[in-house]
Amino acid sequence: MDALNRAKRAMPLAKGRAFKFGDDISTDHIAPGRYFHLRNDLPKLAEHTLEDADPTFASRVKPGDFVVGGRNFGLGSSREHAPRVIRECGVAAVLAKSFARIFYRNSFNVGLPALVCDTDGIEEGDELEVNLGSGVIRDLTKSTELRFTPIPDSMRALLADGGLTEHIVKHGTFKL
């Protein structure tokens, strides 16, 4: 699954289905505290991804799909496990109207694109095509097109290296 993710990240174009969520999806929704003991076993923890927002998510999501949120996605705790389990499920990117600060930072650190855009028009199950290079998101189901806010250069650099650990391994220090 990891290799597949890496391959997907290498391609600027990603295509998959939208899983739609509302505003204020917290890291407790994404990686519930009651599974605290599974934090050292990411594949197991990932079986519970977003369980408290949609208990069927983890069994339905396929590699290449998208998580689509509303406002303030990922608020709450600093647990990096939240973007990690989403990535572990093969999700190509998270789209939201806005992100909580720590979740946003963590996402790029673990190689998961977090894209800011107006998600109101996207519905559950829509086929999306996201072009990380051009910044264009096409909703193939609705034949609509929108743009995401450009990814800051520092985040783009992290993404290009595959995450913060890979960035440090490659450069020995911060090259942002």
Added chain:
Amino acid sequence: MGQTLAEKIISAHSGGPAAPGELVIADVDAALVQDGTGPLAVRELEKAGKVQAAHPERTVIFLDHASPSPRKELSNAHAILRDFARKTGVIVSEIGEGVCHQRMVEDYIRPGDLLVGADSHTVTAGALGAFATGMGSTDVAFAIALGKVWLRVPESFKIELAGSFTPGVYAKDLMLTIIGRIGADGATYKSLDFTGPGASGLTMSERFTLANMSVEAGAKAGIFAADAKTKEFLTEMGRPGDFSPIAPDTDAVYEKTFTFDLGKLEPTVSFPHTVDNTRPVGEAQGIKIHQAFLGTCTNGRLDDLSIAAGIVEGKKTAPGVRFLICPASRKVYRAALDEGLLGIFVDAGATVLPPGCGPCVGIHQGVLGDGEVCIATQNRNFHGRMGNPEGFIYLASPATVAASALAGEITDPRRA
């Protein structure tokens, strides 16, 4: 041009005037991870071949979230962290020593410091005049190993406080009111400077409560000037030499200013399931509770316990209500013992837990049953937070929690 507290501290750690929006590589004075975030940090450092610490004497690993460990997986996580500490010389704060944020302000943080922590409530130390912010495991891992972190210099909001509290109203009510006004994402990416006569009038413990919950408005940091009270606190903690004054410049530039009059506040409650869902306690009056929880990095200090003990002394917890008390640190626990507070709680029918995060994170020590309601002094009431998505959490001050524990329903402490 004048600087805010965040700009001042980040500038001093990045070799030049740091302007909002700029990306800097900053020197880190202190770092923390806890037992939920630490093992992942260790794993990333192993992956990068950097099992090392730039400042081991000011890098602390806290075994506080699962303290003591309720499961073998968590015992093994603790073992990974103790082993990392042996290899790198960093400090381990063992089970029973307390919540990371309380221990950092008691023993490690100085005004003007730059602290990063793999825990969102790392912002607590801002009350000492430090720039303290929460990040994920990997960011903090490399801050530990390299002594550096990248930061986007935040714009600042001024939180201007005036007046003083009326009886029955506390710092928690103020912070819930602030978050209700700003919104859960109203200060995302911003730093808060708490200023004005109302801010200098607050005790250190009250300042910790405010700084602690800055992140619940989305903020990256929440900072107070370091003044005579800061000095007094550091002296009480046995480290008077760690004090140095710091304050925002009078001509500092703020993106927004919010003003609050402490004298006009009411006891306030956050309704499930978001912290900014705040209402006056009157609107919660009569809601039946199954559990009342007093503790955490937000409100588990001696003054919090003392206020609650004053309300429950000589009385009994309502039948069917579990009243849980969790001192934030061993120091607080010891002082509460000496002052007879724990005896008062035990006589009232409460259960005293060992210092740590207690039931706040939903791991153990007070997980809610289906449909159960808890009133708590903690900082979050998210869906599922206390271990059960079928539970309902209301946030309030220690006084409101204590009064509610006696009544068996959410109660205005001014009526108790």
